[in-house]
Amino acid sequence: MPDEFKKVSDIISKDGEFKTFRKVAKEYEVMNIFYEIFPELKNVVKVKSIKDGLLTLIVENSVWRSELKFKQNNILEKINCYIKTDLVNKIRFTSK
8 A cells, every 4th residue: 555645636737647638638628718718709710629739720711711810820829828838839720
C-alpha cells in the first residue's frame, strides 16, 4: 500500500502519461467556449473541429470568410490568451 495517496486531479494535471489527455481536453474546451470569446460570431460561424493546433470554422459565406481571414491573427491571440496557452496556431475557414 502506498505511503501517500494522491488526488486524481493532481495525477491528471501533472503526470506525463496524461499529456495527450490534457491536450484533447483543452481542444474541446476551445470548441465549447468559442462563443463566449466571440459572441458576435454565433450567427455566422460554426466550430467544426480542432486538432493539432488547427481550428476549423465553417463560415456563413465568402464575405465573412474574407473578413475573418483578415482578422485571423487577432482571433488566434484572443483564443490563446483566454485559455492561457498557445494551443491554437492556425485557423482554416470553410464555407457551407
